[in-house]
Amino acid sequence: MEYSVIKEDDLFLTTEKNGDIEGSEEMGYGLYTRDTRFLSKFELMLNDSRPSLFSSNDDKNYMASMRLVEVEEDKGATEAFRERFIYEGILYERITFTNYFLEARELKVNVKFDVDFQDMFIVRDFFTGETGEKTGFTYNDQSMEIGYKGKDDVSRETLIEWKESEARVIKEGEVEAKWTLAPQERKTLTFMVQPIINEKRKQTLGFDEALGRLENSYKEWIDQGTKVESDHFIFNKVYQRGVMDTRMLMTDVGFGNVPVAGVPWYSVPFGRDSLITSLFLLPFHPGEVKGTLQTLAHYQGKEENLYRDEQPGKIMHELRSGELASTGQVPFTPYYGTVDATPLFVILATEYYKWTKDAAFIKRIKPSLEKAIDWIDQYGSIRGDGFVQYEQTTADSFVNQGWKDSDNSNVHQNGTLAEDPISLVEVQGYVYQAKNTLSAVYEELGETDRAQQLKEEAELLSNRFEEAFWMKEEQFYALGLDGEGNQIKALTSNPGHVLMSGISEGTRNRLVAEKLVGKSLFSGFGIRTMSEDSTGYYPMSYHNGSVWPHDNAMILLGLSQVGKAEAVKVIEGLLEAAEYFEHLRLPELFCGYSKEDDHLVPYPTTCSPQAWAATASFVFLQSISGVQPDAYQEQIIVEPAFPQGMSHLKVEGMRIGKGELSLKITKEEECYEFEVLENTSGWELTFREKFVME
Structure with a gap:
């Protein structure tokens, strides 16, 4: 910096x-x-x-x-x-x-x-x-x-x-x-x-x-979270940097700790950023995500307000509290122009349950979860086609309201910009996952009728999704649908987010995984936001060819389940990228130039530290260790996949269920050995191995 x-x-x-x-x-x-x-x-x-x-x-x-x-x-x-x-x-x-x-x-x-x-x-x-x-x-x-x-x-x-x-x-x-x-x-x-x-x-x-x-407060933060030790020096340092950066970026605006987006200019709660950061936080300390859920529940939309893009049940995008905001001269009090924060709010709650089985907390925020689902059902589908869209409602509204919010981020293959209302591919995955996982939680809570309703709605969305978003020629999902329902056919990283949701058809998951780490999308240091074969590709752009560590981490959450070899490749690329940055700190983004053609090229302006980039290292840990908690079965599956240069990994104090898990994993050639150091979670451990070709 x-x-x-x-x-x-x-x-x-x-x-x-x-x-x-x-x-x-x-x-x-x-x-x-x-x-x-x-x-x-x-x-x-x-x-x-x-x-x-x-x-x-x-x-x-x-x-x-x-x-x-x-x-x-x-x-x-x-x-x-x-x-x-x-x-x-x-x-x-x-x-x-x-x-x-x-x-x-x-x-x-x-x-x-x-x-x-x-x-x-x-x-x-x-x-x-x-x-x-x-x-x-x-x-x-x-x-x-x-x-x-x-x-x-x-x-x-x-x-x-x-x-x-x-x-x-x-x-x-x-x-x-x-x-x-x-x-x-x-x-x-x-x-x-x-x-x-x-x-x-x-x-x-x-x-x-x-x-x-x-x-002392930093020492307590470190002691209360998951600690790791391995023989992979860069992974250790990137993880430790992530732990310190995340602590720095926590803020309490009255409802418990919530991660702000990044310093210096985004040191405030953001709906999407805080939710994704908190999702990544789960392997480090699941209890820390409650503050995010409580904060966003407090600011959940209550009325229809075009100036702020507010609607009942909608989760905010950005909260500001300066003089211009408090006098109504800017709409960020808060501003709600985001299409993905609302389903992500439900996903974070259900994933928190998956790690903790904290039914009492879920019951406490259940009204907010229901309001979020109501927003999806009542306001989400602007075109009435069953997909969730966004559109620019006023001249001051954000043009694009997904995570790629640059004005030029949704571009057709002929170079024209897609017109709204736009249905982003990853948002449909988030909605499916929100309804499907909330259905499972409700089943646990004994609300079987509501659980069945949500499950049926999720399945209906899945069927529509496959028909509308799959590109047969490319064997890949489209970036989205434009206002006329036409596919936005640029090859992007967005479909990678779909892998974690469960919405996509099984055999297509493998095709998506392979394409994500193919030459056109994978730079050697990470997955690009847009393929170098797409019309809008520009490696120095903000969203059309750059590499975002958090984007890669979102992809890893699903890729670790459908493509272990591909997941390892992505982690190895990002760990190598970290070596180019001060303090081994993964930045918000970097340029998408190919590793074969150039050294890593930093992006000219970027937040550092940045919250979801910092917590990407926690996703690395989850993917490498293969720890998958399952509150429904009260089971912990451990299915590791080590990057090159790692032969042993020690994980201590990972909070799961009612206690903690500590274990040591050792790899010799292609075989993994497991030693349980502590398991007070109350859940059963199941060890699996998948051979990962180097």
């Missing part, structure tokens, strides 16, 4: 690599919470000049550090070491100054602050609007406060405090400290920056105490 970013709960900071917030108008650097920038300038000067960056590190996620130096060649240097983190809504920064000259040196430190309180959408030039105004600076002995009164009648303030008596305000927004440092002598300057909304202030802690509490 060309920037530094840290996040904790709903507060995040993005800066230059040297730790400064400068040029915030162009790059959007700043301290943000609730879609508002609470720090737009944070600049450090040593002796009236900007120190040079020596090193910058943010690999811990929760903490960043920058080592800066002011050097006089062949004489020595003054070093400024910046350490920063966020805890309970407060940014802590400690700067340690060290004299590395042979004689005493005068040091003057100036730190400049300012706040523009801009709404996130204004910062990013997405919208303009009527906004409030700053109310000015106020000062105390060791603090300054900058105020703002919004058009929404919300008071916003940024409180900046410091402990050192040597530091004082010399002019508006500028703090200065002066010392004479002996050789090797150190001095520190510590700042606490607190966003305040409607005068709700928090008590600051000491730097070390706050850091210790934050570190």
